[in-house]
Amino acid sequence: MFKLSALRLRVFRRCRLRYKYQYVDRLPARPSPQDVVGALVHATLRDFFAHVAGHERDEERLIILLNERWQALAFRLGSPAEREAWRQRAEAQMRRFSHQHDLSLQPLALEAYYEVPVSERVTLIGRIDRLDEEPDGGLHLIDYKTGDRPPEVDVEQLRFYAIMLERKLSRSVRRASYFFLEEGDVWSIHPTREELAEGLTRALATAENxxxxxxxxxxxxxxxxxxxxxxxxxxxxxxxxxxxxxxx
Ligand code: SF4
Structure with missing residues (x-):
């Protein structure tokens, strides 16, 4: 079975030589400081919603969690000055997040991993940062972005996740969002049946390529x-x- 992730699709569409290095030759890649800090922020938000009771969640608790994890990773982030710059960036993202979003809500799932066969030869795979339930019972999938917001937002990744979730859970995805933590922006789509069907057709064609x-x-x-x-x-x-x- 060919396992297809949203990242694999994006890499292939952007540069096939990189695709070869990453998925054919499987060359190891050293994570960048941005990757290290991004993983830390994701883990902090996951544990905040998973392990802190709703009524105890606030800005300071989020920063405490961030700083507890920071100690284990900081040595991978260059000079002391560089480390401090990264720490301040991560802390600013967490403070911004705590001011802008409802911290007391209970997500349906956090960093859940899915594998969903969509044809005889292709299985979609991926980990979704957060899954919430809308007031009408529909699903809201959320992907946190910790880097700078790109000039063009990758709508295909959100559709890819929506296809995976609808097939796996047999429930409608009403909304799919990027939370751009550096800018404090939320960018959402409300995917239609037709858009998801087209997205799946394109993904399967790219897998063939x-x-x-x-x-x-x-x-x-x-x-x-x-x-x-x-x-x-x-x-x-x-x-x-x-x-x-x-x-x-
Ligand atoms: S593999 Fe080379 S050409 Fe392709 S994105 Fe990376 S640096 Fe650029």
Whole structure:
């Protein structure tokens, strides 16, 4: 069975050479400081809703949880000055979150992992940060984003998760949202049947292309600056030259 995640789809669509490094050659990638801090913030929010009683949840409790986890990870974040800058960023995200959202609600699921067969050959897989219930009984899936908000929001990832959840739970997804924790924005869609059917058709077609791909051409652009495989990329000299010319 071919296991397809939203990340796998995104990587293939953006750069097939990166896809080869990541999913075919399975080269190890060292997590960036952003990845480390993102994982910490996700774990803090998960444990806050999972282990702190609703009436005890407040801003300071959230910061205490963050700081407890911080000690174990801080050594992976460079110099003391860099570590402090990352800590302040994470703390600001948590404080912003606590001012903007209802801390007392009880989510239906936290970081639940799903595997959902959608054809004879393809299974969708993924972990959903948080699942809430709307007042009308519909589902609201939430994905936390800890990096800077990108110029274009990835609607396909939210549809992918909605397809997975509806198939698995036999319930309607009314809303699917990104919580951009750095900016304090919430960006939502209300997926329709047609959009989810189209999203599944596209995902299955891309999975077929993944299986049939042999050349794995590179797609060079500004996204290369954040690629985990830049150090080993066959195009790194060309990319370095482009970065110098264009200043990114
Ligand atoms: S550095 Fe750019 S071209 Fe190279 S694998 Fe990564 S995304 Fe692709």
């Amino acid at each position: 993944m299986v049939g791909e042999h050349d794995f051409p590179a797609t060079i652009g500004r996204h290369c600056a954040g690629c985990h495989y830049l150090g080993v990329c066959a195009e790194r000299d060309k990319i370095a030259q482009l970065r110098q010319e264009e200043g990114w």
